[in-house]
Amino acid sequence: MQYQIKFLNQAKKFLKTLDQEKREYIHTVLVRYSFDPLKYAKKVRGGDYRFRIGQYRAIFRIYHNVLLVEVVKIGQRQNVYEGN
Secondary structure, eight states: OOOEEEEHHHHHHHHSSOHHHHHHHHHHHHHHTTTSSHHEEEGGGOOOEEEEEETEEEEEEGGGGGGGEEEEEEETTTTTTOOO
């Protein structure tokens, strides 16, 4: 079953800084991962998870009861974990 993907403001803001090709690539990968999110995820500090999407990382929370992946933050791998 596919999980719904929701982007929080910080993730939306970062996506707006990217060119359309990179945005589409990230979106395509997230949709693919949304069918079985824990298969592609790695747990990070604070109970959140992360997806690896090329040079980018998407930090997210997962809600199994409502089939929701809430993307908290997206960024380049060297910067995304700051403040997390």
